[in-house]
Amino acid sequence: MKLRETNVGRSIFRSPDRKTERDRAAGHWSSFLLHIYPVKVRREELHFRYSWYLGVASTVLLASLVVSGVYLMFFYVPSPTTAYGDMQTIQTEVAFGQFIRNVHRWSAHLMVITVAAHMARVFYRGAYKPPREFNWVIGVFLLILTLLLSFTGYLLPWDQLAYWAVTVGTSMADFVPFIGGSAREVLVGGDQVGAATLIRFYVLHVALLPLIMVAFLLVHLWRWRKDAMLDQERPGMGLGPHAGEEGGVGAPPGSGKQGGGE
Amino acid sequence: MSDTDPREVEGKRLLGIVPGQPATGERKVPEEQDLVTVWPHLLVRHAVVGVAVLLFVLILGILFDAPLREVANPFETPNPEKAPWYFAALQELLSHFHPLVAGVLVPGAVIVGMIALPYIDRNPAARPALRKVAVVVFTSFLVVWILLTLIGFAFRGENWGWVWPWDEWHGEL
Numbered sequence: 001m002k003l004r005e006t007n008v009g010r011s012i013f014r015s016p017d018r019k020t021e022r023d024r025a026a027g028h029w030s031s032f033l034l035h036i037y038p039v040k041v042r043r044e045e046l047h048f049r050y051s052w053y054l055g056v057a058s059t060v061l062l063a064s065l066v067v068s069g070v071y072l073m074f075f076y077v078p079s080p081t082t083a084y085g086d087m088q089t090i091q092t093e094v095a096f097g098q099f100i101r102n103v104h105r106w107s108a109h110l111m112v113i114t115v116a117a118h119m120a121r122v123f124y125r126g127a128y129k130p131p132r133e134f135n136w137v138i139g140v141f142l143l144i145l146t147l148l149l150s151f152t153g154y155l156l157p158w159d160q161l162a163y164w165a166v167t168v169g170t171s172m173a174d175f176v177p178f179i180g181g182s183a184r185e186v187l188v189g190g191d192q193v194g195a196a197t198l199i200r201f202y203v204l205h206v207a208l209l210p211l212i213m214v215a216f217l218l219v220h221l222w223r224w225r226k227d228a229m230l231d232q233e234r235p236g237m238g239l240g241p242h243a244g245e246e247g248g249v250g251a252p253p254g255s256g257k258q259g260g261g262e
Numbered sequence: 263m264s265d266t267d268p269r270e271v272e273g274k275r276l277l278g279i280v281p282g283q284p285a286t287g288e289r290k291v292p293e294e295q296d297l298v299t300v301w302p303h304l305l306v307r308h309a310v311v312g313v314a315v316l317l318f319v320l321i322l323g324i325l326f327d328a329p330l331r332e333v334a335n336p337f338e339t340p341n342p343e344k345a346p347w348y349f350a351a352l353q354e355l356l357s358h359f360h361p362l363v364a365g366v367l368v369p370g371a372v373i374v375g376m377i378a379l380p381y382i383d384r385n386p387a388a389r390p391a392l393r394k395v396a397v398v399v400f401t402s403f404l405v406v407w408i409l410l411t412l413i414g415f416a417f418r419g420e421n422w423g424w425v426w427p428w429d430e431w432h433g434e435l
């Protein structure tokens with residue numbers, strides 16, 4: 001007897017049968033782990049060329065950054081007197097410290113690239129068009145958040161590279177009319193990058209920005225799922241190669257009926 | 263055997279047998295707009311992509327060490343002073359235009375423009391051939407931005423002067 005056919009299994013998975021497609025859809029629908037996904041998608045979405053899987057790649061990189069970042073937090077104290085020494089300790093004494101730091105850094109650089117490329121792919125596929133306009137807007141905020149997370153993390157090693165890159169970066173804020181000077185004050189915590197800047201960037205980098213990022217990402221993915229199912233309920237909402245053309249809407253008329261989304 | 267009572271033979275539902283036809287019936291040719299279940303079709307692909315991306319960064323982490331220069335020193339300004347590479351385009355712009363333009367107006371316009379894009383471009387067509395204006399504008403922006411990033415990252419040396427990256431390397435990751 002299969003686990004999911006026992007009383008315990010039934011309490012966890014709800015849907016014991018996996019014989020027909022309908023059973024499998026019901027199993028998917030009652031799974032917590034799968035709730036971020038629609039039950040069905042159009043076949044075209046399976047192809048590499050559809051999204052180049054760049055959204056997925058960005059999500060995986062974010063996960064890798066959270067895991068490696070939490071590990072680094074165990075060994076790092078954000079103060080000018082300790083930060084640099086902690087980096088050296090991480091690289092020389094901490095188990096897998098150098099490796100985890102490398103993974104964190106390369107994931108961060110790569111994520112900037114995959115997110116920007118994801119945006120370009122979404123553009124060329126026309127996937128920002130109705131009904132997906134708002135998900136594009138959320139995407140723009142995700143891109144800005146990705147850049148801010150990278151930038152705040154850049155300061156933390158407290159080496160020459162970090163210090164001067166952030167000095168250049170924050171000095172740009174000075175040129176914003178009226179609020180620029182005070183915006184820079186708030187960010188840097190003084191007129192020069194120092195201890196106050198480090199603790200501010202640290203809190204932004206490990207707490208505030210990740211929380212905002214995850215919140216936006218959850219809305220982004222939720223919208224993706226909702227929009228995928230919307231396609232199935234309303235013919236013409238699809239993203240087929242001929243979407244929006246005379247007599248050639250994305251979804252052939254009537255295909256909405258077969259939608260098994262909900 | 264009635265229609266409402268399909269029997270199972272070796273795990274397959276037996277619906278009926280028509281002489282001269284294959285037992286499975288005519289195969290439907292699946293179309294791009296047809297629906298498929300996410301499990302297994304999409305999830306398997308996402309899992310493969312996820313593992314591939316993860317392996318890629320793990321291998322990068324084994325092969326290349328993250329840089330760590332000397333400890334920060336507020337009294338020793340490096341030359342050139344470089345922002346992280348994803349801001350290199352902005353820094354390159356700053357070297358040509360007034361900071362109000364390069365540091366505020368351009369990035370502001372880029373962000374507002376990107377947010378507004380789906381509300382400005384109301385053309386419903388998805389094929390690039392039918393949305394030439396949008397594709398040309400976006401592609402030009404992308405090309406200019408990538409070029410500026412490359413120049414700021416690799417082609418700028420002391421005092422932000424022009425260098426050839428194969429002669430002197432000033433890019434930092």
Ligand code: HEM
Pocket residue numbers: 051053054055056058059062115116118119122127128132135136137138139140141142143146217220221224227228239
């Ligand atoms: C942290 C950054 C981001 C992550 C992790 C992310 C993740 C994802 C994922 C997993 C999907 C669904 C699968 C796919 O199409 O690959 C998706 C779809 C989408 N993304 Fe993003 N994304 C990010 C940033 C962006 C940006 C910067 C934009 C554009 C400005 C954007 C616009 C969209 C749109 C419009 C869709 C819907 C496409 C559709 O429904 O077919 N995203 N995103």
